Amino acid sequence: MALTSQQQEELLDEIERALRGGLPEGARGVFTWSSVGDGGSQAGFAVVDGGGKPIAHRHPEGLADLCWQLKKGMNRPEVGTWFTVRCEVDESGSFRADFDYDEEPSLRAIPEHYAKEMEWFPRDAAHTPDWLSAVLERVPNVYMGIVAEPGDQYEDEIGPHLGEVATAFRRAGWEVRRGHLGELDLSVEWGTLETLSSYGHIRFAGKIDPDRWTVLVDLMSQHGWNSGGELYEGGTVTAEFHRPDEGDAPSAR
Template sequence: MTESTSLDPDEQNELIQSVGRSLVREMPDDWQSISFTFNSLVGVDTASILMSREKGGMEPAMPSMKAMEIMEELRSGMYQPGKGAWFVARYELARSGRYSVDFDYDSEPEFEFPIAPSSYAEDLEYFPRDDQNVPLWLRQKLDEVQNG
């Protein structure tokens, strides 16, 4: 876990572009598009990539550790007091260089393994949210910790 440091929009954009460069370095020469999903809580991250190739179809690929590290830094740096930190980032990248990134502050992250409710409480402690910005699914996780 790193200390939360706010990033300005230019710094955020530079990190987003760094993620794209890192992803592309790991792709085969004939890649056409990349769909990268990053799910995160403090101390828990998972990522998945679906890549299309010239011959067609989508296939999984492995994200680089560098891309994962940059996404962790981006999440921490994009924390907004009261709003919190995003849980899921979706990065779409085309061979032409066009890209889009969606940062989801409200949806439950989808991990490939069970996550203890206390991990969600730790995330909220590290990235506090105003009460109106705590989604229902997160309230339920926090209730599990309290009633646990």
């Protein structure tokens, strides 16, 4: 439900009171809060004394809930809502709140979080920044996974490990690079995938041409890996596969 102007002012008054109540005498504080979809939020509180010297100071509890109520209530059709609010308060009685609808917040949000943001707070093309359009283009439509298991074909008799997966994709014509934290960035003309691995489990997420789904299934199936995955369109599973039982063909509907 959209908040009226008066309701918005009442929430801002609550935020101001909370900030001012926790501010040391003679100090000035700048509180920032950002959120993106279901990717959580991030808050910061920079406080300086009367001479401009930084003071270590925690922001008061409960501000995140107030900011979330304000963000939801300020949503407007076709425009959406803001990503970041910046509140400045000092002992003189001055209070100012600025709302940023356009700049990318400094959260470690992934494309799926931005997709959820657009689902909750839709924007038309005129109110969608270029950087946001680019992020949304990277929202995965395919998710896969491999669970390690014993096998004579693996280097240390259990696998596959990340290096063995890299070799298999490279031999299939994919470009393989080391990405964030040593994970794999896999690319081919019709798709890109990234890995996220933990002990005994390698996850894949990326975007492919749906018409090449069976090609990817064949690659994931031909090595005997304990693997499976799903292809999505608009949040709906349109195809999936899992490792077949002995003698069966891969399931890829």
